[in-house]
Amino acid sequence: MSSLTLAAAATIVDEALxxxxxxxxxxxxxxxxxxxxxxxxxKREDGASLMRPQIAIAKATGALGMGYGSRELARRANASPTFYNALFAISGGAMAPSPGGVLIRDAAGTVIGAVGISGDTGDADEACALTGIVATGLTADPGLPTT
Known part of the structure; x- marks a missing residue:
């Protein structure tokens, strides 16, 4: 099992931006x-609107907490709103159900982190997250859990 390094995280951020x-x-x-x-x-780009850091962190936290990307979190939240409203309350609001939260896996397939991006549409945010992760040689996982 590997861990997420600061160098890899910095590359993800810079390549996504x-x-x-x-x-x-x-x-x-x-x-x-x-x-x-x-x-x-x-990193928050010049001109990024208010609350973007909190939203980006919540997208990544939701992906880690649930074991799947925030796009799938949004799909499931729409299908089972009562259950997911309870999860959001339990987490203290630390999850954001919108695309842009992507798991990071190492070569063995182990989750070593997540990226959360906010500022444009969910699709655009997710596309940038995928680009950033791929640039490190790690595996981007925006979808369902593999188990």
């Missing part, structure tokens, strides 16, 4: 958490 600029997306905030949901790296 570079992708956003290539695509002319709105200003983003990118948060990278380790497997224990501890913040490793965060």
């Amino acid at each position: 570079a992708e956003a600029r290539r695509r002319d997306y709105a200003p983003l905030c990118v948060a990278v958490l380790d497997a224990g949901a501890h913040l490793v790296a965060l």
